[in-house]
Amino acid sequence: MEVHQIPLSDIEVRDRLRPATAEYVDGLAGDMDKRGLRSPIEVSECDGEKPYILVSGLHRLMAARQLGWDVIPAFIVSGTDKELRLDELLENLQRNELTRLERCLFVAEYRRLIQERRPETRRGGDRKSGEFHQSAADGTLTSWWDDLAVRSERSRRTIMREASVGEKLDPAAVSKLSGSPVADNLGELEVLSKFDGNKQAQIADVLAATNAPVPTVGAAIRAMEKGGSSEELPGPDDVAYNKLLWHWRSASASVRRRFIVHVLEDKDLP
Incomplete structure (x- = not known):
């Protein structure tokens, strides 16, 4: 596939699955400034205000803008x-x-x-159809x-x-949990998903409370049943631990290794 040099001003960014993370853009910009862009972004031609729409590579695009680039290497893809x-x-x-x-x-x-x-591909689909059997026969x-x-x-x-x-998962609950430790715990998310939407949102309020977030769905429910008494909620050490654990699980292997070395070399630990 041919790589094109597309002007950044010609690329439109529409609804994205994930917003750009400032920290990630900063780190990527530093790397691109030294080594250039090693993986082109993907754009598609469109009939909007600009000739192209971004398909993949939001962080790379934002980093290029931060560096003041005029153009960026890109693949032009097509599709619905x-x-x-x-x-x-x-x-x-x-x-x-x-x-x-x-x-x-x-x-x-x-x-x-x-x-x-x-x-x-749906469970219970029409597996007797001619299209199904032809697809199975030709391996597609x-x-x-x-x-x-x-x-x-x-x-x-x-x-x-x-x-x-x-x-x-209920959208209201999702919006509340995105920055909480539970966001990186599949087991707790699975437990939460078994409740109806209103209950999920109520539990999410407790899980994501900034003053004293609780670590599990079960703990959140117990706190709700007891009126959310502060005596039932974790203290500052528990909050700090949960946040540290969340960042640990979100970190890459290289970041974890650096952290372990730091801990081992920390002379102030008791």
């Missing part, structure tokens, strides 16, 4: 809105820095889009999770579990 959305989902799902909450939501949307495009019939399993190196069981959780 759904096909381009699937490309964006796959690109994001290959990233290790996603929280469990983000991964569940993205996998759920990916399954929905795939099953809209390929109804035969695949399960919706196949690309995810290959690209993200995750098991079918984990992918199916994430999709189920993502489909059941």
Whole structure:
């Protein structure tokens, strides 16, 4: 595929699955300033105010803008809105820095889009149709999770579990949990998803409370049943621990190694 030098001013950014993270953009900009852009972004031609719309590579695009670049290397791809959305989902799902909450939501949307495009992948689909048998005969019939399993190196069981959780989570609860430690705990998200929408939102309020977040869905429910008494909620040390644990789980392997070295060399520890 040919790489094009696209003016940054010609690229429109529309609704994105993930907003750009300032810290990540800063780090990427530093690397791009030294080594250039090693992986082109993807854009698609459109009939909007600008000639191109971003398909994948938001952080790379923002870093290029921060560096004051005039143009950026890009692949020009084509497809329907759904096909381009699937490309964006796959690109994001290959990233290790996603929280469990983000991964569940993205996998759920990916399954929905795939099953809209390929109804035969749905459980209970028309497996007697001629189209189904022809697809099976020529080897093009695949399960919706196949690309995810290959690209993200995750098991079918984990992918199916994430999709189920993502489909059941209430949007109001999701918006409250995005910055909490629970956002990176699949087990707790799965427990939360078993409640109805209103209950999820109420539990999320307690889980995400900035004054004293509780670590589990069960603890949040107990606090709610007892009127949310501060005596039942964790103290400052518990809050600090939960936040540290969340950042640890979100960190890359290299960042974890640096942190371990720092702890081992810290002379002030008792």
